[in-house]
Amino acid sequence: MVLELQKPRPVWQIMFSTHHTDVGLLYLIMSIAFLFLGGTLALLIRAELFFPGSQIIADSMTFNRIFTVHGTTLIFLFLLPSASAVGNYFVPIMVRYKDMAYPKLNAIAFWMIPPAGALIWLGFADFTWYATPPYSIISSPGPAADMWIFGLKILGISSVLGAINFVVTILKCKHPDMSIGQVPLLAWAFLSSSLIVIVAIPTFAAALLMLLTDRLGVTGFFNPVMGGDPIAYAHLFWFTFHPEVYVLVIPAIGMMYEIIPRFSRKPIFSKSSGIFAFVLLSVVSFSSWAHHMYATGMSFTEKTVFMLGTLAAVPASGMHVFNFVATMWNGRIKFLTPMMWSIGGIALFFSAGAGGVANAAMPLDFTTHDTYWVVGHFHLFVMGTIAFGTIGFIYYMFPYVTGRMYNETAGKIHFILSFIGTVLVFFTQHVLGLYGMPRRIFDYPEIPEWIVMNQIATVGAMIIGVSMLIFLINLIHSSAKGKPADIHDPFGLGGKYYYPFESKNPHH
Amino acid sequence: MGHHSNWPEWIYVGVIIAIMCWVGAEAWNVERLVEHVPADAETIIVTGQQWFWTFEHEDGTKEVGTLHVEAGKAYKFEVVSTDVNHSFNIHDYVVLMDAIPGRVNTVWFAPDKAGEHDIQCREYCGLIHYNMRGKLVVEDPLT
Amino acid sequence: MRELLGLFLVLAILVIIPTVDHVFAAADEPGEYIDRRVLIWNLFFRMMVAAFTVGAVVSGTMIWLCWRFRESHPKATPTEYEKSGEFGAPA
Numbered sequence: 001m002v003l004e005l006q007k008p009r010p011v012w013q014i015m016f017s018t019h020h021t022d023v024g025l026l027y028l029i030m031s032i033a034f035l036f037l038g039g040t041l042a043l044l045i046r047a048e049l050f051f052p053g054s055q056i057i058a059d060s061m062t063f064n065r066i067f068t069v070h071g072t073t074l075i076f077l078f079l080l081p082s083a084s085a086v087g088n089y090f091v092p093i094m095v096r097y098k099d100m101a102y103p104k105l106n107a108i109a110f111w112m113i114p115p116a117g118a119l120i121w122l123g124f125a126d127f128t129w130y131a132t133p134p135y136s137i138i139s140s141p142g143p144a145a146d147m148w149i150f151g152l153k154i155l156g157i158s159s160v161l162g163a164i165n166f167v168v169t170i171l172k173c174k175h176p177d178m179s180i181g182q183v184p185l186l187a188w189a190f191l192s193s194s195l196i197v198i199v200a201i202p203t204f205a206a207a208l209l210m211l212l213t214d215r216l217g218v219t220g221f222f223n224p225v226m227g228g229d230p231i232a233y234a235h236l237f238w239f240t241f242h243p244e245v246y247v248l249v250i251p252a253i254g255m256m257y258e259i260i261p262r263f264s265r266k267p268i269f270s271k272s273s274g275i276f277a278f279v280l281l282s283v284v285s286f287s288s289w290a291h292h293m294y295a296t297g298m299s300f301t302e303k304t305v306f307m308l309g310t311l312a313a314v315p316a317s318g319m320h321v322f323n324f325v326a327t328m329w330n331g332r333i334k335f336l337t338p339m340m341w342s343i344g345g346i347a348l349f350f351s352a353g354a355g356g357v358a359n360a361a362m363p364l365d366f367t368t369h370d371t372y373w374v375v376g377h378f379h380l381f382v383m384g385t386i387a388f389g390t391i392g393f394i395y396y397m398f399p400y401v402t403g404r405m406y407n408e409t410a411g412k413i414h415f416i417l418s419f420i421g422t423v424l425v426f427f428t429q430h431v432l433g434l435y436g437m438p439r440r441i442f443d444y445p446e447i448p449e450w451i452v453m454n455q456i457a458t459v460g461a462m463i464i465g466v467s468m469l470i471f472l473i474n475l476i477h478s479s480a481k482g483k484p485a486d487i488h489d490p491f492g493l494g495g496k497y498y499y500p501f502e503s504k505n506p507h508h
Numbered sequence: 509m510g511h512h513s514n515w516p517e518w519i520y521v522g523v524i525i526a527i528m529c530w531v532g533a534e535a536w537n538v539e540r541l542v543e544h545v546p547a548d549a550e551t552i553i554v555t556g557q558q559w560f561w562t563f564e565h566e567d568g569t570k571e572v573g574t575l576h577v578e579a580g581k582a583y584k585f586e587v588v589s590t591d592v593n594h595s596f597n598i599h600d601y602v603v604l605m606d607a608i609p610g611r612v613n614t615v616w617f618a619p620d621k622a623g624e625h626d627i628q629c630r631e632y633c634g635l636i637h638y639n640m641r642g643k644l645v646v647e648d649p650l651t
Numbered sequence: 652m653r654e655l656l657g658l659f660l661v662l663a664i665l666v667i668i669p670t671v672d673h674v675f676a677a678a679d680e681p682g683e684y685i686d687r688r689v690l691i692w693n694l695f696f697r698m699m700v701a702a703f704t705v706g707a708v709v710s711g712t713m714i715w716l717c718w719r720f721r722e723s724h725p726k727a728t729p730t731e732y733e734k735s736g737e738f739g740a741p742a
């Protein structure tokens with residue numbers, strides 16, 4: 001199970017395996033591949049926007065397709081699968097079970113993703129990651145749009161299958177000696193996020209089918225020409241995808257709960273408050289979806305309700321930050337790569353949340369909505385918090401996966417460059433939004449402030465690009481040639497880990 | 509775990525809740541004020557379509573791309589669309605409202621000084637979304 | 652507990668009184684229009700003052716924590732959990 005790369009096996013043995021660490025490895029490799037594919041598209045977008053006018057992308061349609069596939073890829077083909085990778089490796093071990101509850105279903109859920117990814121990439125649709133009607137019905141060119149719809153349909157089913165598997169594994173397969181309160185926070189994170197998936201995804205799944213039949217012209221659910229209502233789609237979409245942002249962030253926080261105590265050499269400050277905040281977040285994540293729709297002409301009352309629902313999620317997020325700070329307090333912190341990524345992630349978590357609160361305060365949304373402010377806001381989350389937590393965790397699990405150590409210096413350089421780049425790109429984009437630059441535009445008028453800020457953002461993006469190249473080289477080189485890791489304590493912290501525990505309790 | 513006290517965390521959560529209450533109350537209040545359309549506001553029908561804006565004044569005159577208004581008056585925009593979603597935006601005056609086919613959304617403003625301002629589309633609407641731009645020209649009152 | 656209640660009372664008053672004040676002060680005088688730019692950007696700046704204040708406290712705390720509790724700090728001592736190695740891993 002561990003040490004995959006030290007004891008080489010034929011590739012097909014991993015591919016046809018249903019064992020949780022093999023499926024986890026597949027998830028991990030695939031998600032990293034999509035991180036680089038999607039990241040390349042981001043660099044193309046930034047390069048194009050360095051100057052006003054058309055630079056490297058020939059026309060706006062190509063540009064629109066690029067940002068659509070960029071967003072779709074990084075959310076659905078990087079963030080979600082990379083969380084599943086971590087869950088596959090750690091959840092069964094943490095609940096002391098031999099595998100996932102349904103190993104075959106687990107493998108099937110994974111193997112649904114590559115064809116879905118292929119549909120999205122070969123189609124290259126242009127209707128943004130939320131495929132809003134009526135544009136997506138009457139204006140967006142097929143077959144790209146239809147391929148995207150089928151791709152997302154498959155991904156949704158895969159997510160639900162994976163989520164069911166996590167829930168059953170944690171609730172039904174945990175060791176009989178273990179109470180639910182003893183289940184570690186990382187596994188709790190997967191329990192909470194999986195429950196959100198099961199409740200949230202079906203709504204979007206239904207909306208996608210309706211969108212498809214609308215495109216075929218046989219129905220008019222969302223098509224005003226046929227008596228439908230595009231706003232209905234927006235509700236269905238955001239009912240799924242506001243909670244979905246918590247599906248993304250909760251596992252990342254769970255990963256930080258694994259790293260921060262270990263590298264502070266202290267147990268977590270309050271496990272019960274961590275569990276409480278996870279459960280609370282899962283519930284209140286459903287109370288705020290229409291904060292994405294303030295400008296669609298909602299009534300004052302509706303807006304107020306969704307603003308309050310949004311603000312209600314803030315205390316729970318704040319409790320996690322408190323827990324991290326209190327855990328580090330009086331610790332003896334070892335700053336190795338995984339710890340640096342986690343701390344960087346927590347620092348950016350605050351800024352991202354503050355931007356979100358501003359979006360949620362209804363009148364302010366008229367200054368920020370659909371400008372680059374929103375792009376900055378959610379990238380501080382998806383990149384600054386979620387990807388940071390995940391990348392830190394990839395470094396953390398690297399010795400367990402490969403049996404070798406990654407290069408520590410390269411890991412630190414990767415972190416520092418990425419942190420600088422992230423701040424440059426996404427803080428600047430907040431200000432750019434306040435200056436009124438709309439998002440999703442291929443070209444912009446020659447407003448001096450816009451030009452300068454776009455250039456800062458592009459430079460930041462290139463710095464992130466360089467750092468990710470260092471990451472890739474580090475991963476490939478170290479998995480083949482890295483120093484063998486001391487598998488009982490790869491980070492020299494003197495504590496117990498989940499993996500060594502498990503390797504002393506072989507189960508196959 | 510277990511042998512530490514929890515009161516700092518409760519205070520901390522209390523402070524967050526208090527700040528959120530403040531944010532909510534302030535936002536609610538400002539929203540209430542800016543949503544209240546003055547009774548004497550003149551209506552302008554704003555139509556978004558791929559990829560330009562049309563404006564129809566109360567007296568029936570129509571303009572394409574450029575909108576002329578008078579300083580010191582209040583205007584109520586009735587924002588509609590004939591094809592896909594757009595979003596009518598005069599950023600300098602913090603005016604933003606989606607144009608959604610099948611709906612009439614309203615937003616109002618009162619320009620105070622003569623000048624020129626950009627009008628743009630802030631909701632993705634396809635090929636030329638990036639250049640679905642217009643001009644607002646605020647003129648001094650004739651009288 | 653007393654102090655806590657007092658604190659919340661003060662905060663509540665700070666929020667409620669100005670709001671109620673505003674609500675009843677808003678009259679509708681013809682020819683005099685409110686300026687949405689002023690209202691909205693003022694709100695924005697008030698919120699940014701709050702955000703940056705809280706942000707300074709949070710990031711200040713984090714930076715101090717990282718500096719003070721790094722293992723290379725002269726005063727760094729092993730935590731009480733290091734002997735057993737119980738950082739929350741399997742019991």
Ligand code: HEM
Pocket residue numbers: 245246248249291292310311313314317353355356357359360365368369370374377378381382
């Ligand atoms: C948990 C991590 C979060 C993630 C991953 C996240 C992600 C996102 C994304 C992707 C969008 C843009 C959607 C789009 O239009 O394409 C967005 C917008 C928004 N977010 Fe967040 N968000 C998070 C947390 C928050 C929090 C904590 C708040 C408020 C307290 C918040 C408030 C908002 C609001 C109001 C918008 C709508 C902005 C607009 O379009 O005008 N978000 N967020």
Ligand SMILES: [Cu+2]
Pocket residue numbers: 241242245288289291292
């Ligand atoms: Cu949301």
Ligand SMILES: [Cu+2]
Pocket residue numbers: 593594595629630631632633634637638640
């Ligand atoms: Cu547009």
